[in-house]
Amino acid sequence: MFPTLALVSLSFLAIAYGQQVGTLTAETHPKLSVSQCTAGGSCTTVQRSVVLDSNWRWLHDVGGSTNCYTGNTWDDSLCPDPTTCAANCALDGADYSGTYGITTSGNALSLKFVTQGPYSTNIGSRVYLLSEDDSTYEMFNLKNQEFTFDVDMSALPCGLNGALYFVEMDKDGGSGRFPTNKAGSKYGTGYCDTQCPHDIKFINGEANVLDWAGSSNDPNAGTGHYGTCCNEMDIWEANSMGAAVTPHVCTVQGQTRCEGTDCGDGDERYDGICDKDGCDFNSWRMGDQTFLGPGKTVDTSSKFTVVTQFITADNTTSGDLSEIRRLYVQNGKVIANSKTQIAGMDAYDSITDDFCNAQKTTFGDTNTFEQMGGLATMGDAFETGMVLVMSIWDDHEAKMLWLDSDYPTDADASAPGVSRGPCPTTSGDPTDVESQSPGATVIFSNIKTGPIGSTFTS
Template identity: 80%
Template sequence: MFPFLALISLSYAAIVYGQQAGTLTTETHPKLTVQKCSGSNSCTTENHSIVLDSNWRWLHSTSGSNNCYTGNTWDTSLCPDPATCAQNCALDGADYSGTYGITTSGNALTLKFVTNGPYSTNIGSRVYLMDTADSKYQLFNLKNQEFTFDVDMSQLPCGLNGALYFVEMDADGGTSRFSTNKAGAKYGTGYCDTQCPHDIKFINGEANVANWTASPSDPNAGTGQYGSCCNEMDIWEANSQGAAVTPHVCSVQGQTRCSGTQCGDGDQRYDGICDKDGCDFNSWRMGDQTFLGPGKTVDTTKKFTVVTQFYTSNNSTSGTLSEIRRLYVQNGKVIANSKTKISGLSAYDSITDEFCNAQKTAFGDTNSFEKLGGLNVMGQSFDKGMVLVMSVWDDHEAQMLWLDSNYPTNGSASTPGVSRGPCATTSGQPTDLEKNSPGATVIFSNIKYGPIGSTYAH
C-alpha cells in the first residue's frame, strides 16, 4: 500500500490494541471457504476463517474493563511504559457484524466501510485468513502458482480502497518471538507492511507508547516512535474508478520493528529499509484510460474475477520470481491485461524487473524497488510464507489520490506517471466519505489458488 496511516476512527474505545488475551467477549472467527486447485476443474474446498486485526479491538485492563486507550490517548496509569502496558492490558473478542460490519457467507467476505453499532461508529476494517485449524494465519507461497478471486467493488467510490494483499507476518502473530505477546493470531496481532506503519499500538509485544502523537485529522488515531515493517505483495488495491497491482520489498526478512531513519518517514522516504513506492501496474497510470472502470473493458459496476500469476525463471516453485501477470474474467470472457501506452516506454502488460526499471525511468521516479532487490526478494518472501490480508479503508494522509487521481497534486496531469485515475484531486477526504458514503462495501469471494492455469475457466 502506498501512503498508509490510520485506517480507523471509532467514536469510543472499541478501537484499541493490546497483547494479553481478554475474556469479556468471546472471540469467534467467521468462517470462509477457499479452494485449492491442482488442475483445470480440479479444486478442493478448504474450511478457513478470518480474524480481525488487533488494531480495531477493545483494549482494557486485565483486572476489569477500564480502557487502556481512549480517543487519541493512552491511560498513563495503565500504560506508563511499553512493557508495563503489555502486562496491564488485554485485547478482547469482537462482534464482527454488529460492531465492525464484517460478514461471511460460504466463500464470500463482505467488508462495510461505516458501521453504526449500539455504542460506536466503526470506520473500515482489516482481516487475515486463518489456517484450516483456526490456530495460526494461513501462509502462502505463490511462486509458479496463481491466485484468483472475485470482487464486487461497485459500491466503492473515489477515495476508498478495497484491498487484498499479502504481507510477511509471523504465522502465530508473533507469540513465539515475543514472550509478552499472549494474544497472537487468534486476536489478529503482528501486522506489518512496507509503509512501516507507526499507528500500530503494539509492536514486538510492547506498547508503542513512546513519543505517541495524536493524529491531527483522525480523532482516534496516532503514531508512536516505532513502525512495523515487512515485505508486501499488493494483489489488489482498488475502487470503482481504478486499480493497481504492486510488489514492494524490504532489506529485512519477516516482521521488523523500525525506528528513526530505518522507517523511511517523511523526507527520508528512500533511506529506509523498505520500498514504499513499489513497482505498480495501474492501467490508467500506464496510459490506458479505457480499460478498467464503470462500463469499460473490465466493468466495475459488476462482479468480475481477478487472476494473478507468479512466474519463475525455471517454471518451478524453486525458481526465482521473474514475472507477475494479470488477467481478468467477466461475463465468461477472459480479458488480457492492458498494455502500457507511455511515450518512450515499450508495450508492457506484466510486471518484470525490466518493466519496473523502464517505468521508473519514464516517470522520473526513484527506483528503490531495484535497489532493495526487486522481484527476486519478493519471491524470497513467498518462500518464507505470506499472510493474506483483506481490508477496506480511507486515507487520512493522501486521500487515496495516489490510486485514483493526480498525484502528486502539484504535478501536471500531462506529465507521465502523475495521472493515476479519473477522480478529482479534491476527492477522498475521509470526513466527506464517512458522511456521504457510509454504505460503501467491498465483497471478496471465490478465492482459489493453485498451479498456473488451474483456477479459472479458459
Template identity: 65%
Template sequence: MYSAVVLLSLYLAAVKAQQVGTSKAEVHPPLPWQKCTKSGGCVTQSSGKVVLDANWRWVHTTTGYTNCYTGQKWDTSICTDAVTCAKNCAVDGADYSGTYGITTSGNALTLKFVTQGSSGNNVGSRVYLMASDDTKYELFKLKNQEFTFDVDVSNLPCGLNGALYFSEMDADGGMSKYPNNKAGAKYGTGYCDAQCPKDIKFINGEANVVGWNGAPNDPNSGTGNYGTCCTEMDIWEANSMATAYTPHPCSANGQTRCTGSECSSICDQPGCDFNSYRMGDKSFYGKGLTIDTNKKITVVTQFITSDGTANGALTEIRRIY
C-alpha cells in the same frame, strides 16, 4: 518467495493489545476457499475462517474494563512504560457483524466501510485468513502459483480503497517470539507492511507508547516512535474508478521493528505498481469500460518463475481478468 499472510481490508484504523480479555468470546467467521491443481482439480478448504486485526479491537485492563487507550491517548496510569502496558492491557473478542460490519456467506466476505454500533461508528476493517487450527494465519508461497478471487467494487466510490494483499507476517502473530504477546494470531496481532506503519499500538509484544502523538486527521489514532516493517504484495487496491497492483520488497526478512528515519529505508515504500489508467489506457477499467466495475470481476494474479518451478527466480507478476 517468502511465505505471506493474505489480508483483506476496507480502510482507516483504530486500536491494539497483547493480553486476552474475557468480556466477549472470539468466534471467527467461516470463509471456505479452494486449493487447485491441474491434476487434482479444486479442493474446498472448509476450515477457512477470517480474524479481525487487533488494531480495531477494544483494549482494556486485564483486571477490569477500563480503557488502556481512548481517542488519541494512552492511559498513563496503566501504561507507565512499553512492557508494563503490554502486561496490563488485554484485547477482547469482536462482534464482527454488529460492531465492524464484517459478514460471510458461503465463500463470500463482505466488509462495510462505516458500521453504526451501540458504542458509536466504526470506520474500516482489516481481516486475515486463518489456517485450519484456528490459532495461526494461513501462509501462501506464491512462486509458480496463481491466486484468484472475485470482487464487487460497484458501490465503492473514488477515495476509498478496498484492498487484498499479502504481508510477510509471522504465522502465530509473533506470539512465540515475544512473551508479552498472549493474544497471537487468534486475535489478529503481528501486523506489518512495507510502509513500516507507526500507528500500530503494540509491536514486538510491547506498547508503542514512547513518542506517541495524536493523528491530525483521525480522532482515534496516532503514531509512536516505532514502526513495523515487512515485505508486501498488493494484489488488489481498488475502487470502482481505479485499481493497481504493487510489489513492495524489503531488505529485512520477516516482520522487523524500526525507529526514526530507519523506517523509511528498510522497504520500497512506493513499490513498483501497475495502474492501467496511469499507464495510458483510460478506457480499460471503470464503470461500463472493458473491465466493467458495475459487475463482479474475477481477478487472477500469476507469479511466473524462470524455470516454471517454485524454486526458480520470480520473473513476472501477471494480471488476468
C-alpha cells in the same frame, strides 16, 4: 499500501490495541471457504476463517473494563511504558457483524465501510485468513502458482480502497518470538507492511507508547516511536474508478520493528529498509484510460474475477520470481491485461524487472524496488510465507489520490505517471467519504490457489 496507513475504528467504547487476552466478548472467527486447485483444474473446497486485526479491538485493563486507550491517548496509569502496558492491558473478542460490518457467507467475505454499532461508529476494517487450526495465519507461497478471487466493488467510490494483499507476518502473529504477546494470531496481532506504519499500537509484544502523538486530522489515530516493516505484495488495491497491483520489497526478512531512518519517514522515504513506492501496474497510470471502470473493458459496476500469476524464471516453485501476470474474467470472457501506452516505453502488460526499470526511468521515480532486489526479493518473501490480508479503508494522509486521481497534487497532471485515475483532486477527504458513502462495501469471494492455469476457465 502507498501512504502510511491510519486505519481507524471506534470499537466498543474506544479504539484499542493490546497483547493480553480479555474475556468480556467471546472471539468467534467468521468462517470462509476457499479452494485449492490441482494442475488438472480440479478444485477442492476447504474451510477456513478470518480474524480481525488487533488494531480495531477494544483494549482494557486485565480483569476489568477500564480503557487503556481513549480517543488517541493512552492511559498513563495503565500504560506508563511499553512493557507495563503490555502486562496491564488485554485485547477482547469482536462482534464482527454488529460492531465492524464484517460478514461471511460460504466463500464470500463482505466488508462494510461504516457500521453503526450498539456502542460506537466503526470505520473500515482489516482481516487475515486463518489456517485450518483457526488460531494461526494461513501461509502462502505463490511462486509458480496463481491466486484468483472474485470482487464486487461497484459500491466503492473515489477515496476508498478495497484491498487484498499479502504481507510477511509471522504465522503466530509474533507470539513465539515475543512472549509478552499472549494474544497472537487468534486475535489478529503482528501486522507489518512496507510503509513501516507507526500507528500500530503494539509492536514486538510491547505498546508503542513512546513518543506517541495523536493525529491532527483523526481523533482516533496517532503514531508512536516505532514502525513495523515487512515485504508486501499488493494483489489488489482498488475502488470502482481505478486499481493497482504492486509488489513492494524490503532489505529485511519477516516482520521487523524500525526506528529512525530505517522507517523511511518523511524526507527519508528512500533511506529506509523498505521500498514504499513499489512497482505498480495501474492501467490508467500506464496510459490506458478505457480499460477499467464503470462500463469499461473490465466493468467495475458488476462482479468480476481477478487472476494473478507468479511466474518463475525456470517455471518451478524454487526458481526466482521473474514475472507477475494479470488476467480478468467477466461474463464468461477472459480479458487480457492492458498494455502500457506511455511514450518512451515498450508495450508491457505484466510486471517484470524490465517493466519496473522502464517505468521508474520514464516517470522520473526513485528506483528502490531495483535497489532492494526487485522481483527476486518478492519471491524470497513468498518462500518464507506470506499472510492474506483483506481490508476496506479511507486515507487520512493522501486521500487515496495516489490510487485514483492526480498525485502528487503539485505536479503537472500531463506529466507521465502523475495521473492515476479519473477522480478529482478534491475527492477522498475522509470526512466527506465517511458522511457521503457510509454504506460502501467490498465483497471478496471465490478465493482459489493452484498451479498456473488451474483456477479459472479460459
